[in-house]
Amino acid sequence: MEYVLETRGLCKHYRHFNALDSLTMRVPKGAIYGLVGKNGAGKTTLIRVVCGLQDPTAGSYTLYGKRWGERGLAQARRRMGAVVETPSLYPDMTAVDNLKMQCRVLGLPDNKEIPDLLKLVGLENTGKKKARNFSLGMKQRLGIAVALCGDPDFLVLDEPVNGLDPQGIVEIRELILKLNRERQITVLISSHILDELSKLATHYGFIDGGRMVREVSAQELDAACRKCVRAQVTNIQALVWVLDRLNREYSVVDDKWVDIYGAVNISELVGELDKEQCQLLSLKERDESLESYYINLVGGERDG
Amino acid sequence: MRSLLSADLYRLVRSKSLYVGMVCLALMEVWLMKNSAQGSRVVEGMEYQNFFSFTMFVPFGTAAFCGLFFGADLSHKTIRNKLICGHTKGQIYLSHTLVTALATVCFCAAPMGAGAGYGLLNGRIFTLSSEALLGYILCSLASSIAAGALAVLVAALFPNRSVGILVSLLAAFVLFCGAQILCNSLSQPETIPQFTQQTLGENVTIYVPDPNLPQVPNPDYATGAFRIILEFLWKFLPACQATQLTMATVESFGPLLLFSVLFFALVTLIGLSLFCQKNIQ
Numbered sequence: 001m002e003y004v005l006e007t008r009g010l011c012k013h014y015r016h017f018n019a020l021d022s023l024t025m026r027v028p029k030g031a032i033y034g035l036v037g038k039n040g041a042g043k044t045t046l047i048r049v050v051c052g053l054q055d056p057t058a059g060s061y062t063l064y065g066k067r068w069g070e071r072g073l074a075q076a077r078r079r080m081g082a083v084v085e086t087p088s089l090y091p092d093m094t095a096v097d098n099l100k101m102q103c104r105v106l107g108l109p110d111n112k113e114i115p116d117l118l119k120l121v122g123l124e125n126t127g128k129k130k131a132r133n134f135s136l137g138m139k140q141r142l143g144i145a146v147a148l149c150g151d152p153d154f155l156v157l158d159e160p161v162n163g164l165d166p167q168g169i170v171e172i173r174e175l176i177l178k179l180n181r182e183r184q185i186t187v188l189i190s191s192h193i194l195d196e197l198s199k200l201a202t203h204y205g206f207i208d209g210g211r212m213v214r215e216v217s218a219q220e221l222d223a224a225c226r227k228c229v230r231a232q233v234t235n236i237q238a239l240v241w242v243l244d245r246l247n248r249e250y251s252v253v254d255d256k257w258v259d260i261y262g263a264v265n266i267s268e269l270v271g272e273l274d275k276e277q278c279q280l281l282s283l284k285e286r287d288e289s290l291e292s293y294y295i296n297l298v299g300g301e302r303d304g
Numbered sequence: 305m306r307s308l309l310s311a312d313l314y315r316l317v318r319s320k321s322l323y324v325g326m327v328c329l330a331l332m333e334v335w336l337m338k339n340s341a342q343g344s345r346v347v348e349g350m351e352y353q354n355f356f357s358f359t360m361f362v363p364f365g366t367a368a369f370c371g372l373f374f375g376a377d378l379s380h381k382t383i384r385n386k387l388i389c390g391h392t393k394g395q396i397y398l399s400h401t402l403v404t405a406l407a408t409v410c411f412c413a414a415p416m417g418a419g420a421g422y423g424l425l426n427g428r429i430f431t432l433s434s435e436a437l438l439g440y441i442l443c444s445l446a447s448s449i450a451a452g453a454l455a456v457l458v459a460a461l462f463p464n465r466s467v468g469i470l471v472s473l474l475a476a477f478v479l480f481c482g483a484q485i486l487c488n489s490l491s492q493p494e495t496i497p498q499f500t501q502q503t504l505g506e507n508v509t510i511y512v513p514d515p516n517l518p519q520v521p522n523p524d525y526a527t528g529a530f531r532i533i534l535e536f537l538w539k540f541l542p543a544c545q546a547t548q549l550t551m552a553t554v555e556s557f558g559p560l561l562l563f564s565v566l567f568f569a570l571v572t573l574i575g576l577s578l579f580c581q582k583n584i585q
Binding site for chain 1: 307308310315376386387583584585
């Protein structure tokens with residue numbers, strides 16, 4: 001698999017605080033990579049380091065195969081765009097002027113792509129309205145348009161739906177999906193609004209205390225989060241024999257509990273267990289969401 | 305670097321602070337020249353009638369401009385857009401320094417134009433030779449650009465725009481006051497006459513210099529290494545150079561130009577090294 005971004009043992013220390021602690025992650029090409037973590041977990045610091053706003057204290061990262069410190073990294077950076085925390089805009093300029101400014105920064109003075117970009121983010125009718133008078137959603141969309149100047153194929157968005165109203169959240173989500181599907185842009189998106197992230201992401205990275213706790217694909221997460229029934233029996237081996245005989249998918253949690261996937265016919269299960277002199281002690285339906293998966297994961301790691 | 309300069313120039317020509325600064329400095333120049341006409345130097349050349357006094361005030365304009373222009377990049381976080389697409393902090397700093405130098409040239413040109421216009425309309429002329437006048441103009445530009453480098457450094461270190469402007473203006477003010485103290489200290493005579501007491505009437509006693517007594521050393525006269533340091537600062541600091549230009553007492557233009565270039569290079573190098581280590585939020 002080709003990776004747009006790879007970090008290896010990335011560390012960022014401030015005076016008495018480790019914001020990133022040997023963080024390793026990989027963002028596959030074409031993915032929408034959701035960076036999940038609570039406030040202060042290190043998401044924004046990671047994004048700042050990857051965007052070149054701050055230098056790592058230790059470790060390294062590779063962007064399009066160019067390692068941090070290599071000469072070619074500046075060229076590789078031209079293939080990325082980012083909105084870090086709040087959109088970076090000149091408030092006394094119009095949407096067009098902000099985009100013209102970014103085109104000049106990129107060395108593209110012909111401004112050909114500006115009308116298309118404004119149309120893409122739905123800001124084509126803002127006229128002479130200054131960016132300072134934009135709503136938060138409009139600013140966010142203009143920030144994305146600025147990030148899209150120069151036709152990048154890697155977009156980094158830090159908390160893009162923070163503070164937006166429901167309509168704004170939907171608009172940003174649709175925009176991100178459109179960019180990923182129609183322009184094949186790889187997106188790294190950080191958020192602590194997990195429900196929103198679950199509607200977008202194809203890959204997840206769970207970050208806590210500056211460390212990458214786990215990286216999973218959406219399919220793996222779906223498998224881990226799918227509905228199941230957790231059964232407790234007097235004889236776990238008997239339950240396993242019965243489930244094998246019934247051709248049911250299951251996973252043994254410990255020596256008392258088994259998770260059984262798919263619909264369960266309780267009468268049939270109890271009858272089969274009875275034949276093996278095994279009693280069913282309890283049944284619990286489980287429906288793990290991304291949120292509970294994350295809490296279990298982070299909590300579990302801490303307990304461990 | 306070229307694209308960064310192009311972007312910053314695009315912003316510069318749209319910057320209201322540039323035009324407001326130019327107008328303010330032009331009005332200040334006219335006001336100062338008008339007041340000088342009421343003094344005792346009316347008959348002398350225009351260069352002695354506060355024509356080059358703008359060099360004292362341009363650093364204030366540059367400080368405010370830098371705080372607004374460079375400070376906007378930091379406080380609105382638009383500097384991120386430049387870093388993300390591969391420009392280095394060093395390139396960004398240098399681009400701002402060059403744009404500030406250009407703005408400073410505009411800040412100097414506005415009062416020079418206004419002052420010359422006002423002077424000529426009122427029948428005043430320059431009495432200096434054209435070479436000397438050119439030297440004064442070049443030194444004014446160099447001194448102001450050097451002061452601008454300091455304003456860029458201060459603006460680059462403060463992410464909060466208001467704080468940056470305040471500190472930058474304070475720095476300009478401290479240098480301005482320092483230059484006056486330095487001027488006063490260096491203009492002290494080496495010796496002073498002794499005074500004798502004279503009584504006028506019954507209750508009035510006055511002290512007058514006695515020409516019959518030998519002069520005594522002036523305690524305020526700086527000597528030795530301290531004087532060498534003061535003389536160096538008098539030549540090196542832009543505010544001190546501006547004082548010399550305002551009083552039209554520049555003895556030699558070459559060293560003054562050289563010191564301006566040195567000051568600019570030193571401050572820019574310090575600013576570059578500090579800014580490159582800075583974490584951008």
